Amino acid sequence: xxxxxxxxxxxxxxxxxxxxxxxxxxxxxxxxxxxxxxxxxxxxxxxxxxxxxxxxxxxxxxxxxxxxxxxxxxxxxxxxxxxxxxxxxxxxxxxxxxxxxxxxxxxxxxxxxxxxxxxxxxxxxxxxxxxxxxxxxxxxxxxxxxxxxxxxxxxxxxxxxxxxxxxxxxxxxxxxxxxxxxxxxxxxxxxxxxxxxxxxxxxxxxxxxxxxxxxxxxxxxxxxxxxxxxxxxxxxxxxxx
Ligand code: MN3
Numbered sequence: 001x002x003x004x005x006x007x008x009x010x011x012x013x014x015x016x017x018x019x020x021x022x023x024x025x026x027x028x029x030x031x032x033x034x035x036x037x038x039x040x041x042x043x044x045x046x047x048x049x050x051x052x053x054x055x056x057x058x059x060x061x062x063x064x065x066x067x068x069x070x071x072x073x074x075x076x077x078x079x080x081x082x083x084x085x086x087x088x089x090x091x092x093x094x095x096x097x098x099x100x101x102x103x104x105x106x107x108x109x110x111x112x113x114x115x116x117x118x119x120x121x122x123x124x125x126x127x128x129x130x131x132x133x134x135x136x137x138x139x140x141x142x143x144x145x146x147x148x149x150x151x152x153x154x155x156x157x158x159x160x161x162x163x164x165x166x167x168x169x170x171x172x173x174x175x176x177x178x179x180x181x182x183x184x185x186x187x188x189x190x191x192x193x194x195x196x197x198x199x200x201x202x203x204x205x206x207x208x209x210x211x212x213x214x215x216x217x218x219x220x221x222x223x224x225x226x227x228x229x230x231x232x233x234x235x236x237x238x239x240x241x
Contacts, residue, residue, distance in 0.1 A: 035073065035076060035083040035084070036069050036072050036073055036076075036087065036112055037069065038061075038065060038066050038069045039116070039119075041057065041061050041119055041123075042119055042120060042123060043123040045057040045058045045061075047122075047123045047221075048122055048123060048221040051217040051218065051220045051221050052122070052202075052203075052206070052217075052218070052221060053205060053206045055205060056201075056202070056203065056205045056206060059201070059205075060115075060197075060201060060202060061115070061119065064111075064115070064201055065111070065112070065115040067108075068107075068108045068109075068111030068112045068115065068182070069108075069112050071104060071107075071108040072104075072105065072108040072109050072111075072112055075101045075104040075105050075108065076101075076105070079097075079098065079101065082097060082105075086240060087109060087112060087113050087186075087240070087241055088113070088186050088240045088241050090105065090109055091106075091109050091110060091113060091184060091186045091187050092186060092187060092188070092189045094106055094187060106182070106183070106187070107181060107182050108182070110181070110182035110183055110184045110186075110187070111182040113184055113186055113241040114163055114182055114184050114192075114195065114197065115197070116241055117192055117194070117195060117241055118195065118196075118197055120223070120226055120230075121194040121195075121222060121223055121226050121227055121230070122218075122221045122222065122223060123221065123223050123226075124221060124222050124223025124224060124225065124226065125220075125221075125223075126219050126220035126221060126222050126224075127224065128144045128224075129144065129224045129227065129228070130224065130228075131228060132172070132228065132231055132232070133193075133224065133227055133228050133231050136168075136172055136173070136174050136231065137174065140173055140174040140175065141166070141174055141175075141176060147166075147176070148216075148219055150176055151164055151166070151176060151196070151215075152212065152215040152216060154176060154178045155178070155196060155198045155211065155215045156211060156212055156215065157178070158178055158180065158198050159180075160180070160181075161180070161181055161198070161199040161200070162178060162179055162180040162181060162183070162198055162199070163178065163179050163182075163183075163184070163195050163196065163197055163198060164176070164177075164178045164195060164196050164198060165177045165178070165179065165184070165185055165192050165193075165194070165195035166192070166193045166194055166195065167185045167190045167191060167192055167193060168191050168192070168193040168230075168231060168234040168235075168239070169190070169191070169234070170234065170235065170237055171235075172231065172234065172235050174193060177190075186241060191234050191239045192241075193227060193230055193231060193234065194222065194227050194230070196215065196218055198211060198214075198215070202214070
């Protein structure tokens, strides 16, 4: 059956039957009502091809990230006072979260924050940063070439699952930090400028066990203009997650 034929047949069933054809991948696991929600990817799933394949993006966003949001909302269901807090505040004050839900909120709240940042700072065309971000990388991280080398090495050293981040403080100072699981510098009250997900689900379909190849290729999709926006927001004190 040709695609055209299939579409014309489905069209006969009206909007309901045709809906799955246009329904974006992120809607596969709709988040239940809750304080946190899964925003759509800010670009098409194939935007990061060929470096990150569309299927990986769809699964990563529509299944993995969706699950973090759903689990977070479920954990918060009986904790209305926590559910009112912005995510960065919740994560910076995990000690005040009841022990029964602390680990779930740590893992899933961290996962929600990390992935929300991650989609934003990809979808770009890589290259080297310019302007204030370039100046800060030159000053604090030894320049772009050294940053990528150190960042990829840190990503390679993460045992199992985790993230590599560049953090930014209010004065604009940068630092390279890696974290296990879904932990985030937000848990120490820091702010994340950008970061990369080194969980296998982020790369296994295309790169299998070759995490170093993924780490290298990932720089080709970094959205430096978006990183520059985050940098400016960090200095203005308005960067949240
Ligand atoms: Mn992930």
